[in-house]
Amino acid sequence: EAGVAQSPRYKIIEKRQSVAFWCNPISGHATLYWYQQILGQGPKLLIQFQNNGVVDDSQLPKDRFSAERLKGVDSTLKIQPAKLEDSAVYLCASSSDRFDTDTQYFGPGTRLTVL
Amino acid sequence: KQEVTQIPAALSVPEGENLVLNCSFTDSAIYNLQWFRQDPGKGLTSLLLIQSSQREQTSGRLNASLDKSSGRSTLYIAASQPGDSATYLCAVQGGGADGLTFGKGTHLIIQP
Numbered sequence: 243e244a245g246v247a248q249s250p251r252y253k254i255i256e257k258r259q260s261v262a263f264w265c266n267p268i269s270g271h272a273t274l275y276w277y278q279q280i281l282g283q284g285p286k287l288l289i290q291f292q293n294n295g296v297v298d299d300s301q302l303p304k305d306r307f308s309a310e311r312l313k314g315v316d317s318t319l320k321i322q323p324a325k326l327e328d329s330a331v332y333l334c335a336s337s338s339d340r341f342d343t344d345t346q347y348f349g350p351g352t353r354l355t356v357l
Numbered sequence: 358k359q360e361v362t363q364i365p366a367a368l369s370v371p372e373g374e375n376l377v378l379n380c381s382f383t384d385s386a387i388y389n390l391q392w393f394r395q396d397p398g399k400g401l402t403s404l405l406l407i408q409s410s411q412r413e414q415t416s417g418r419l420n421a422s423l424d425k426s427s428g429r430s431t432l433y434i435a436a437s438q439p440g441d442s443a444t445y446l447c448a449v450q451g452g453g454a455d456g457l458t459f460g461k462g463t464h465l466i467i468q469p
Contacts, residue, residue: 246400273454284361284446284459285401298456333400337454345391346457348400 244268246349248334254355260322263352267315267336273297274311275346276319277333285333291317321354329356359384363447363460371468372439378432378463380447385425391457392421392432393446401446405432437467 247266255261267274272293277285288307290298293314302309306325311317321328331353335346360383370376380390389408393401405414405421407430413422420433434441444464448457 275456277456282461284448284461285457286459287456290454290456292454297454335401345403345406347403348393350398350400353398 246334246336246347248332248349248352250352251350252353252355254357255324256357257326258323260320261324261354262318262320263332263334263354265317265319265334265349267317267334268338268347271336271338271347272314273337274317275335275337276309276317277335279331279333279351281330288319324354324356326356329354359387359449359451359458361447361449361458361460363445363463365463366461367464367466369466369468370437372437374437375433375435376437376465378434378445378447378465380430380432380460382428382430382449382458384451385428386451387425387449388452388455389450390421390423390430391448391450392419392430393448395444395446395462404445439467439469441465442467 249264274291276288278288279285288302289309291311294311309319331351333351334349337346362381364379391406392404395401407414407423418435423430444462446462448459
């Protein structure tokens with residue numbers, strides 16, 4: 243089966259600009275996660291969707307970050323305006339709702355550099 | 358708030374050695390614990406998942422143990438190979454569909 247797809251793989255922008263990342267989860271996976279991984283750190287959960295509803299966005303900086311998952315499939319994460327500290331890798335993951343499958347499958351990530 | 362700590366932060370050993378990576382977490386009320394591998398410029402690959410009711414899981418040369426009451430897990434790698442060089446991340450999940458809380462990882466180098 244195809245894995246989690248993300249695009250773009252790399253993005254360089256200037257501070258105060260806007261940027262958007264796209265994620266396509268594994269087919270049939272109802273739960274989708276966005277994580278932020280700053281260099282030298284472990285990934286940190288930003289937002290979690292169950293189908294097209296938000297389950298947890300407690301760590302999402304809502305003044306500049308937004309995310310949506312229309313139709314419960316693809317998802318877009320947006321930053322507007324970007325700050326220098328937003329430089330990180332943004333990882334998308336998905337998981338099935340089946341009781342016996344808890345593993346989250348991760349995409350390759352989008353590396354964002356804010357200058 | 359759950360916190361996950363991994364020790365050591367970095368480790369370099371000669372090929373063929375057995376090694377242990379450590380993970381500790383502050384809140385023992387977890388649903389499962391997972392070990393991931395991350396290669397440079399790539400996403401995370403799940404290695405082992407231990408449910409809270411289990412004590413250990415094995416996959417090939419990898420063995421992960423879980424002591425939930427003490428908030429500790431270890432990842433044992435037997436007969437290390439240069440291809441094992443990567444960053445190893447430990448993560449805990451509070452509920453079945455919750456997001457993961459990660460440690461900072463152990464950067465492992467296996468010298469040929």
